[in-house]
Amino acid sequence: MTKARQSIINVNDTPYYHCMGRCVRRAYLCGVDEFSGKDYSHRKQWIVDKLAELSAVYTIDVCAYAVMSNHYHVVLKINQEQAQQLSEEEVMERWMKLFHGNVLIQRFLKGECHSQGELDKVKETIALWRERLSDISWFMRCLNESIAQKANQEDNCKGRFWEGRFKSQALLNEQALLSCMAYVDLNPIRAGIADNLETSDFTSIEQRIKDSVKGKELSVKHKALSIKSNKKEQETENSTLIQLSDFVGSKDKSGIPYLLMDYLELVDWTGRAIRNDKKGFISGNEPKILVKLGFSADIWLKSVKLFSDHFYSHIGSDIQLKAVCKNSKVSWLAGMKSCRQLYQPPS
DSSP: OOOOGGGTOOTTTOSEEEEEEEBGGGOOTTSBOTTTOOBOTHHHHHHHHHHHHHHHHSSEEEEEEEEOSSEEEEEEEEOHHHHHHSOHHHHHHHHTTTSOOOHHHHHHHTTOOOSHHHHHHHHHHHHHHHHHTTOHHHHHHHHHHHHHHHHHHHHTOOSOSBSSSOEEEEEOSHHHHHHHHHHHHTHHHHTTSOSSGGGOTTBHHHHHHHHHHHTSOOOHHHHHHHGGGHHHHHHTTTSOOOOBOOBOSSSOTTSBSSOHHHHHHHHHHHHHHTOGGGTTOOOSSOOTHHHHHTOOHHHHHHHHHTHHHHOOSEESOHHHHHHHHHHHTOSOOTTHHHHHHHOOOOO
């Protein structure tokens, strides 16, 4: 049975969430539709552009994304601290980049509100907008509605574009976060439409490699990974890029607490290990980040391979899932057995 969003998205449990939207009837409405023969691949850039726009307005960070032919994945972080630090003027400015606001706010901005009742109502509205700026449901609503309207207008039709509401999963610890991000970034390789990271179009891993080539510190190994993407990068240099959450390399709440180079190495190694033509292959040069995460190579690969089939609304250690059950006043969560087998308590 479908769970209410408020029972899954709770910043007190975790700020990190994996969300997914799928086209109606699983049709390739963002790629080459085999049934109709039409090519809708340009819509993938629509999704990337809208994610970039929304991430600049909402106090929600994008950690990873992948846009496929009939669905997309995005890993989001609720930045509640940033939301609280915004001034009232900043809240209004951000919100009104997406919406018109209301008559009272328009009058307030013109200096036409003088009574205490009007001013109190303005503050109440701003507080509501501040809350919505860190609300994943509002973020996903803006994303899905915009793409659906644009696609229906292009096709001169009406009706659903997405299969119901978006799917969401709470990522309760760093192990769940990193394995989910790797799963998302490796979608094109797992689907067989890309051979390596630099050709994984419309993914955050491709963007991170490009960003590194443009000026950030990059090892010789990963420069080699990106050489082939340079021409494509020049062709799309004017495309909108999403401001991705930074890898900060330490226990810092402002970003992902690992080094970017360690993550690139991990995803590159994982992609090679899960390729269909190398089934069961595990390199002897295992990424050092696995030790920090407390994963054996075998368990890590299982956590990435099985992510879509064995995990449900909440992903984390047994202790964390029991805490969610207690807070939600339920006795059990789907996927607890898989989590117990694959994820260890955070150190």
